[in-house]
Amino acid sequence: MTSHVEQAVAERIAAARRKAEEKKRIREELAAARTAGLARRNARRLRNQGQTPKEGFGVRVYRKHRCEAVHSSWSEFAACVWPAAEVAGDGPYAAVSCAARTVTLYGVLAVALARKRAHDRDGCGPDCARRHQVIALDPGPERTGAAA
Structure with a gap:
């Protein structure tokens, strides 16, 4: 049996974890969008150098x-x-x-x-x-x- 204080602490911890996971998901989405934009900008340079971007990324x-x-x-x-x-x-x-x-x-x-x-x-x-x-x-x- 847990006290109401322990339960409140557990709820706060769970809320903080959910918030951190949401921030991580948003950062990953922004990084993917940024990478896609860089790939579009670098595609011509890669073609001119005789290189082709693999899977849409400028590597x-x-x-x-x-x-x-x-x-x-x-x-x-x-x-x-x-x-x-x-x-x-x-x-x-x-x-x-x-x-x-x-x-x-x-x-x-x-x-x-x-x-x-x-x-x-x-x-x-x-x-x-x-x-x-x-x-x-x-x-x-x-x-x-x-x-x-």
Whole structure:
């Protein structure tokens, strides 16, 4: 049995959580709208550079890497592109920290963008310059491996 004071505290906590969740939802909607606007503005520049935006977002596309081999996984391809970086995960979208110290691969672009936003907000290390990127990996038309 709870007292009326404990019940009032529990109600206030629940109300504060609902309010925080609503603010988070609104922030995510605004971020999605802002990203869509940037993609529209950057689409022409990407086309002029020979890059195409993937899934409507203006992300850079890396096609070239350091060797001529056909890599069997996304992590091998990323390790070839960023040889000094610590590569984790699997997928065609890379969330790259400042100075490419860590590269995390994701199968979904939205998750990679969320990781970039988290790095931008919280930083990636003590000497973070807040220059994080999301890169779409495209090993080329000859790729026929399991990760394609």
